[in-house]
Amino acid sequence: xxxxxxxxxxxxxxxxxxxxxxxxxxxxxxxxxxxxxxxxxxxxxxxxxxxxxxxxxxxxxxxxxxxxxxxxxxxxxxxxxxxxxxxxxxxxxxxxxxxxxxxxxxxxxxxxxxxxxxxxxxxxxxxxxxxxxxxxxxxxxxxxxxxxxxxxxxxxxxxxxxxxxxxxxxxxxxxxxxxxxxxxxxxxxxxxxxxxxxxxxxxxxxxxxxxxxxxxxxxxxxxxxxxxxxxxxxxxxxxxxxxxxxxxxxxxxxxxxxxxxxxxxxxxxxxxxxxxxxxxxxxxxxxxxxxxxxxxxxxxxxxxxxxxxxxxxxxxxxxx
Ligand code: COA
Numbered sequence: 001x002x003x004x005x006x007x008x009x010x011x012x013x014x015x016x017x018x019x020x021x022x023x024x025x026x027x028x029x030x031x032x033x034x035x036x037x038x039x040x041x042x043x044x045x046x047x048x049x050x051x052x053x054x055x056x057x058x059x060x061x062x063x064x065x066x067x068x069x070x071x072x073x074x075x076x077x078x079x080x081x082x083x084x085x086x087x088x089x090x091x092x093x094x095x096x097x098x099x100x101x102x103x104x105x106x107x108x109x110x111x112x113x114x115x116x117x118x119x120x121x122x123x124x125x126x127x128x129x130x131x132x133x134x135x136x137x138x139x140x141x142x143x144x145x146x147x148x149x150x151x152x153x154x155x156x157x158x159x160x161x162x163x164x165x166x167x168x169x170x171x172x173x174x175x176x177x178x179x180x181x182x183x184x185x186x187x188x189x190x191x192x193x194x195x196x197x198x199x200x201x202x203x204x205x206x207x208x209x210x211x212x213x214x215x216x217x218x219x220x221x222x223x224x225x226x227x228x229x230x231x232x233x234x235x236x237x238x239x240x241x242x243x244x245x246x247x248x249x250x251x252x253x254x255x256x257x258x259x260x261x262x263x264x265x266x267x268x269x270x271x272x273x274x275x276x277x278x279x280x281x282x283x284x285x286x287x288x289x290x291x292x293x294x295x296x297x298x299x300x301x302x303x304x305x306x307x308x309x310x311x312x313x314x315x316x317x318x319x320x
Contacts, residue, residue, distance in 0.1 A: 003122040003133065004171030005318070007065025007164040008288035011056035012043035012157070012275060019154070026150040033154045038251025042157030042276030044142045049083040050160075051092035054138035057160035057284070058093055065164035067132060069097050074130040075104040076121055078113025078137045078280040080189070080309065081144055082106060089138065102134070110187070111247045111308025112177070113137055113280030114161070115316050118304065119175040122316075125167040136162040139279035144189050146207040155249075156208075157276030161284020170319050173301075176230040177314035178222070186214045187309040219249065219307045220256040226315040227261060227303055234317055238263065240301050241317075243290065247306040248272040248282040269295075279308065296320050 018041045019030035033039055045053060054077055062069060077090040084092075090104035109116040114137035124130045138160035145153045165171070190206025223246060231238055244267055246254055251272060258265045269290050278285060283304050290296055298320055305315040 001125050001128065001167040001169070002171040003118065003125045003165040004168040005163045005320070006166050007061045007063070007067065008162065008284070008291045009057045009060025009062070009064060010159065010161040010285040010288035011053050011060065012159040012285070013045040013048055013053060015044050015046050016041050017044050022154050025147060026153060028150045028154055036252070037155055038270070038272050039155065039276045040273045043159060045140045045158040050079055050081055050138050050140045051083060051089045051096065053140070053158065053160040054089060054093050054136045054162070055096045057138065057162040058097060058134055058136055061134070061162040061164045067164050069099040070101055071132045072099040072102040072134050074121065074124060074133040075099060075102045076107055076117040076133065076135050078107045078109060078117040079139055080108055080110045080113065080280060081139045081141055085191070093136065099134070109280070109308070109312045110310060111249065111277070111279045111282070112306035112310065112312040112314045114283045115175070115304055115306040115314040116177060116312070118163070118172065118316050119177055119314065121165055122172040122175065125165070131167045133165045134162060135165060136160060137280035137282070137284040139281050141208070141279055144206065144208050149207070151212060152208055152210050155277050157278050159275055159278040159281040159285050161281045161288050163284060163287065173236070173317045173319060174230050174234040175314060175316040176226045176233070178226060178312070180311045183218070183311045184309070186211050186218065186311060216250070216253060218311055219253045220260065222313040223257045223305050223307055224260040226313050227305055230303070230315045230317045236301060236317060241303050242267065242300040243302050244268050245283055245286050245290070245302060245304045247308065248275065248286060249277045
């Protein structure tokens with residue numbers, strides 16, 4: 001058995017913030033943001049938390065899959081911006097949708113999170129442990145961005161994407177994941193802390209910090225490498241892949257990856273112009289958009305690939 005996606009859903013908060021809007025907050029311009037990243041606007045959560053947007057995406061996926069919440073036996077949420085240290089975002093989703101038969105926990109792998117969570121669900125299904133799962137990628141990075149730092153604040157957005165999966169004969173073919181913890185400082189964000197024993201009790205807010213050029217170099221090397229690895233290991237010809245659904249961090253990263261893989265850019269769906277980098281949600285949102293547009297046909301081979309803080313990276317090969 002393997003994990004087969006039987007329904008997808010996504011949700012982005014209502015508020016749209018354009019590049020022009022940001023130019024009124026920091027020293028930047030629509031032209032700079034567009035040419036460096038491909039982003040035109042992003043949706044930001046003003047009155048919803050991570051679990052609330054995750055629930056919206058989940059309900060849409062469940063509706064498409066026509067799966068009753070009580071059938072779910074496992075809920076995984078990939079997020080690096082949960083509202084609480086505990087309970088987990090996955091437990092909050094489980095409670096909100098009433099999936100009382102499901103175990104629920106979060107997976108923290110930043111922008112690789114959805115690929116890591118899908119791979120984990122697949123491993124559970126291959127070993128016969130769970131039969132009906134819900135995999136969500138949800139992030140509200142606007143809450144950990146320093147809105148005075150033009151080097152990061154223009155790149156990110158908020159959103160959630162979800163997939164309902166069932167243990168079936170056809171679905172995930174294989175995956176490849178990696179991590180390099182020695183390079184964690186390239187892209188990091190401190191958590192809230194109340195200080196050490198008997199010292200400061202004032203909550204400290206951690207902001208995201210990023211070395212953009214190092215992340216760029218890492219992504220254009222690692223993403224093609226792990227895609228080639230998962231294809232080779234599973235004896236699939238790259239020409240037979242219909243779409244490469246990559247984490248939406250930057251159009252230039254997608255272009256560079258396509259070039260390195262020797263594949264036309266048309267095989268790389270792109271929606272970053274509307275959403276910015278939604279971290280763990282981006283691949284799931286993209287998958288839902290392409291699914292709802294009717295672009296995916298049973299039998300299509302797809303590669304989902306993510307990369308991000310950790311550093312982490314991963315590629316998942318599946319048959320639709
Ligand atoms: N508006 C205008 N100018 C900006 C700016 C902004 N929002 N942000 C940075 N700049 C300036 C810099 O200060 C620098 O100015 P200087 O030359 O006077 O010092 C100049 O633009 C060039 O900066 P640089 O960092 O060299 O730009 P870049 O071409 O590397 O593009 C990124 C920057 C962040 C867009 C690019 O490195 C990138 O996309 N990296 C990957 C980031 C990513 O994907 N992160 C998430 C991974 S999950």
